[in-house]
Amino acid sequence: MEFRRVHWLLVQPPWFSDRVVLVGDAVHAAPPNLGGGASMAIEDAAVLTDALTRHADLPNALRNYMTRRWARIENIYHKSYQAKTMSSVDPRKYFSVNSPILREALASLTIEP
Ligand SMILES: Cc1cc2nc3c(=O)[nH]c(=O)nc-3n(C[C@H](O)[C@H](O)[C@H](O)COP(=O)(O)OP(=O)(O)OC[C@H]3O[C@@H](n4cnc5c(N)ncnc54)[C@H](O)[C@@H]3O)c2cc1C
Numbered sequence: 001m002e003f004r005r006v007h008w009l010l011v012q013p014p015w016f017s018d019r020v021v022l023v024g025d026a027v028h029a030a031p032p033n034l035g036g037g038a039s040m041a042i043e044d045a046a047v048l049t050d051a052l053t054r055h056a057d058l059p060n061a062l063r064n065y066m067t068r069r070w071a072r073i074e075n076i077y078h079k080s081y082q083a084k085t086m087s088s089v090d091p092r093k094y095f096s097v098n099s100p101i102l103r104e105a106l107a108s109l110t111i112e113p
Helices: 037-054 058-087 091-095 100-107
Strands: none
Touching: 037 058
């Protein structure tokens, strides 16, 4: 069995230089908690192919690919990160009767007579 640390990254545009362009995890390696990384890489490839078909000029094609992908990539990346954060929370810490966080929250409530 092999254990490796899982890293995540979100590269800010631009993702291309001259004739080199990044797709998939090289741009957006999100925490795996949504299970969507492979489909995002496939979507990148599909949009890149489409952009290259529509634009004869390479820099324009690569810019088009990047512009079309950015909002979705950023959105899925942040949702994956939220899912990772939620899955790593110990529910006992927040929801048990003896939870210091819960007690602090209750103590902060002001009850008017
Ligand atoms: C624990 C875990 C669970 C996951 N579960 C899911 C899931 O359930 N569903 C899902 O959709 N996604 C999942 N993912 C994410 C998914 O695996 C990735 O998002 C996806 O594989 C990215 O594809 P890619 O082609 O961009 O990169 P990769 O799959 O990493 O492919 C890159 C390839 O390039 C090769 N390479 C690297 N450097 C060089 C080099 N210098 N020369 C030649 N080759 C090189 C690598 O060996 C590799 O084969 C998971 C990820 C992890 C870590």
